[in-house]
Amino acid sequence: MKPANGHAAPEEELAPYAVIRKGMKYTVDHQPAWATAFLLGFQQFLIMFGPTFAIPVILSPSLCIADNPIAKGQLLNTMFFMCGIATVLQIFWGTRLPIIQSGSYIYFAVAAGIMAKTPCDPEYIVTKLNATSNESYNVTQTWDPNWHTRMAELQGNLMLASLTQIIIGGFGLVGLMLKVIGPLTITVLISLIGLCLAPVAASSASTHWGISILMVVLVTLFSEYLKNVPVPVPSYSFRKKQCGIKWPKLISTLSVILALIICWVLCAILTATNVFAEDSMARTDGLTAKLAEANWFWIPYPGQFGMPTVSIGGFVGMFAGVIGGVVESLGDYYACAKLSGAPPPPEYAMNRGILMEGVGCFLTGLCGPGVGVTSYSENIGAIGLTKVGSRRVIFCSAILMSVIGLIGKFGVFFASMPEPIIGGMYLIMFGIIAAVGIANLQFVDLSSSRNVFVLGLSLYMGLVIPGWINSNPKSIDTGVAAIDQLLLVLLGSGMIVGGALACFLDNTIPGTLEERGMLNYKQATENCSDIDLIRKVYHVPGTEWMVNKAPWLRKLPFIQK
Secondary structure, X not given: OOOOOOOOOXXXXXXXXXXXXXXXXXXXXXXXXHHHHHXXXXXXXXXXXXXXXXXXXXXXXXXXXXXXXXXXXXXXXXXXXXXXXXXXXXXXHOOOOOOOEEEOOHHHHHHHHHHOOOOOOOOEEEEEEOOOOOOEEEEEEOOOOOHHHHHHHHHHHHHHHHHHHHHHHHOOHHHHXXXXXXXXXXXXXXXXXXXXXXXXXXHHHOOOHHHHHHHHHHHHHHHHHOOOOOXXXXXXXXXXXXXXXXXXXXXXXXXXXXXXXXXXXXHHHHHHOOOOOOOOOOOOOOHHHHHHHOOOEOOOOOOOOOOOOOOHHHHHHHHHHHHHHHHHHXXXXXXXXXXXXXXXXXXXXXXXXXXXXXXXXXXXXXHOOOOOEEEOHHHHHHHHHHOXXXXXXXXXXXXXXXXXXXXXXXXXXXXXXXXXXXXXXXXXXXXXXXXXXXXHHXXXXXXXXXXXXXXXXXXXXXXXXXXXXXXXXXXOOOOOHHHHHHXXXXXXXXXXXXXXXXXXXXXXXXXXXXXXXHHHHHHHHHOOOOHHHXXXXXXXXXXXXXXXXXXXXXXXXXXXX
């Protein structure tokens, strides 16, 4: 195998990601043609569209706009536009890994807690003027016309909390965290990302198990069984000035899109023939009416919902969401690097990633829609599925996000994707993420009862405690609302509970570094790849001249050493 710098390297020198790079169609440092990149980026965009579209729908009751489609459309457009901006920041100036940034569901509990202090009034009386008689009259609407005030509080608290995330990355606190995070902790962190999302996958898939299972079968067929089948594609050679036929192996690369199209067309046919019940979420009718209601354009801008405000309880809650996002992203960075054929991220790249994620959260708070952004686990799973981990592909996906954020009718069209199709994609991708976490056990001595105890207890507690807390949110009552919000967010996240417990047990229960896998993991993360490959993946272009003119910049924890 030859690394990106073109020099041959021994196979053992590139372990453990050499095998993954061999199986990849496009690794992180590859640059496919722009047409191909946009096509593959569109596939990544489709994967994140459904969950991201759900964000304003889930958030709207807390903002008292559940029956205001115009307001929800504004939140949706802003969400997509800011996700595109945050993704560009991450892939160019953050970790430089192909990670999509999108709205984090961990902030919903925070937002609900902040808004709970002023419950929504189900009816609001509005005075209007009769155009024919010039007489005023009262009408009742079921949404709060002053909802901007509620949104401004979410935005201000998010902006303030995101500053702490910028400090964590900018001052190198992430690097200090990594000194105590070993393979066991990383295994629990990454695995719980996939395992804790199981209820989400089950909820979406259960809307119609037949369509969801068909989606799973088709993706499996295209990505695994037919991955080596060539497909004829017309081509044109400008050098020879003649047409031809190429036979690339595209079925695996486009497995998600192909399966999605087949399932969507089938849903349309079964809807037209009235096979689905009227209330089935697999139906595709009603699209025309939705498109007619949507606005053509919406341009997000800072302060569009008013001047952001801050509250003590709101800040504490948002700070807990930020900490949860940091812990979740640390696991995502390792998973993304492994699946995209990149060397494990060095310390300065991790610091830079959290720093840029904090900047993305701040900008999201500045413009809306009231929730922070974080690394998207679903799209990391798609990299493992499609074997496409190119940075350029994710950049194209970010462009699509921002464009969709400006054009409302396109968003409504893609939002009409039947729920069971989304559920089928989740069943596969969440499982891949969990498996990537388990793969880190290759560094650990699994014959050690100590390691089995740490792993088993951490995984189980990461599933049990959040499940009980989320089912019994009123069980936490310390008498201080801010503390209650903090505990609800921290204990309601499986990644935080399991990851924190694994980190504590792994660093306090006696065990040798070799037994814990720290030595093997250190060799894999520091010595398995050459400097040129690390530089090519994680170095930010254009910064070399700055460091040469000001050498003291190398002392900053987020600058490449």
